[in-house]
Amino acid sequence: MAADISKLGVKAGWKDLTEGMMIAGAGTSKEFNTGEWSTDKPEFIEDKCKQCLLCVPVCPDSCIPVEDMKRGVFDYKHCKGCGICVKACPFGAITMEGVK
């Protein structure tokens, strides 16, 4: 049974914590919005995108979702605005303030 992490906020009492601080389940970090860390975000210009997917593996934050061999819009809930994808795009389909 996966743990319900909504009950494990920082105000949780000691009885509510999971035994041994183990978390049954996976990928619960999606509930933590690292996108709040920065205001600069990459912008996706879909018209220029050739769906080469070269931006996908360079993202340290798994913020470029791929479905049916095509990339989707940025996951701004988690994107920290590092700018690596801007440089990885050969077609100028990603821009970001301050990244040339």
Next chain:
Amino acid sequence: MSYNFKETMNKPERLAPGHRMCAGCGGTIAVRNVLRGLHEGDRAVIGNATGCLEVSTFTYPYTAWEDSYIHNAFENAGATLSGVEGAYKALKRKGKLDETYKFITFGGDGGTYDIGFQSLSGAMERNHDLVYVCYDNGAYMNTGIQRSSATPMYADTTTTPVGSQSNGKPQNRKDLAAIIAAHDVPYVAQTTFVQNFKDLHVKSEKAIYTPGAAFLNIMAPCPRGWRYNTPDIMEICRLGVETCYWPLFEVEEGKWILNYEPKKKLPIEDFLRPQGRFKHLFKKGNEYLLEAFQKEVDRRWDELLFRCSR
């Protein structure tokens, strides 16, 4: 093992967003792309030495891992996963488990080259069916950029600071991939983020699916510790390879194989110049340091060519 880039990118993500690594971190780029080496349907248990990756990817109650994950301590990722793999064998033997699991553990260079070296050596020598992945950023970044035995010569770190009597770290870096190869394990490889990750992907898949112990050493730049412009990580990696600072090679069943030879080896300055940790090398009067660095890179490259020619 062929590499279809788009199909590889289309695989389900095994490292979830929401982890707390710095913006632009090379560590998680390494992790995501190693995990793409797993075949769909195969389960994995991921191990992790203490370090940036651990404190950032499993901050209670948030785990970024889509597979089972265990962090134990700093110096024992090899031993911990040995125990997990042992449990897998025992539960299989007793008929308590049908599914296929693979075992991959990640450690930074501090947890791998230094404090976890004995545990790693033991796990390799015993030839457990697991992969140890070192994401090598050349210093103890989690504790604030202290030198490790993976730190390159002359790097300015917080425990080898540049000063009036110091040019940074006095020693060369340890050649860990060669040391692990000397354990006579089935598979050892060194790679980084180049060629659309083909080299890294193929080596990861080989490491994961070669029976027995495997070791991957991945140069994973750290924008904080190396002090380069964060978006330039891929260029930094390319220069690491083109200057022969970070050669791409593998050792399969004891046979050394060079995976890439630059058409024109670039001078080491090209790799060092964009990095703030080497800024002092470009001061007037310090040309001799650059020469010494180049000499060391050349010596190691020649040594590698010799190993691969046999």
Next chain:
Amino acid sequence: MAKRDRLSGNEAVAIALRQINPDVFPAFPITPSTEIPQYFASFAANGQVDTEFIPVESEHSSMSAAIGASAAGARSLTATSSCGLAYMWEELYIAASNRLPLALALVNRALSGPININCDHSDSMGARDSGWIQMYAENNQEAYDNMVQAYRISEHPDVRLPIMICQDGFITSHAVENIELLEDEEVQKFVGEYNPENYLLNPQCPMAVGPYSVTDYYMEAKRNQAEGMRHVSRVVLDVAKEYKKLSGREYGLFEEYRMDDAERAVVMIGSAAGTTKDAIDRLREQGEKVGLIKIRLYRPFPASEIAEALKNVKAVAIMDRAEGYTNHGGPLGADVMAALYRAHADALAVNYIYGLGGRDVRVKDMENVFAALKQMMADGDAGETYRYLGIRE
């Protein structure tokens, strides 16, 4: 049906482990515990167990691998002594805080330095606050019986904590004594299968173990862990009751030897209790009202039960086979005196340091302790409360 045999403590524990047939046993050699993995390796080599035996490169790794195996869903253990335990110190805390019910067959030996291979309790006393259950034996039979009961206690859903089964180095581990063994099937039935709810190799649900915990959680996590410890005494007694039905042998949290009308008592741990019993028998023949409390469960510490057992005693000597360097005694002394204080006891109490590095404890030595207690009663004063037994001046 019980089988009679003549075995050393190490052999007895190794046989208990063969009968339990655990899943994973990583181990590293150290005197005097090393015979346990040696015997076990031969069981594995001859197909007598299904266990994955992993001969690792250090004790730190043996405990690390045992932790990995236990988290993965396997019943695991290791064995060690002395510096080996010290080397895995960090890992002891991690096993306990992860609530992993693995076992450690500890053969007590002095810590370095100077290096010494003989018995004292400085190794396990150093680990007394690590969150492990600690159980001690007087002899081979108790070491065997404790090992058979270990997983029933540690794996109990209300407990889920690691357990250290301790015996005295050489004195117990290497001396051959008569012993009664249970049948293999009896042990297997008693111990049962290990089926944890969450584990790494659970195909139905992955799991993450070993998080970073920010300050907001750390203290609550420790309190949550302590809750497991609070159930240990009850579970130890329940398991002992069931074990008595199987074996006929009775166990509690501690043994009270001729304590009924005792005015003077010794509290101690381990093999020297046998010697003390001989001293008590002799003194009782002379009409002296003396008795012994021999601790079986040291962590958690049965403080109120011990105070209750000592309530009619006028003078007590608490025997520590380890130094504490506190300038006022050893760890058992501190625990028992705190228990007496809380119970508002007015017994005179002294603390002896004895038997370090394998120093012999003779019947005469223990008679001297009882004589000293008699003197304290006559003086109405405990005098020096931090004493060494049989030290050359």
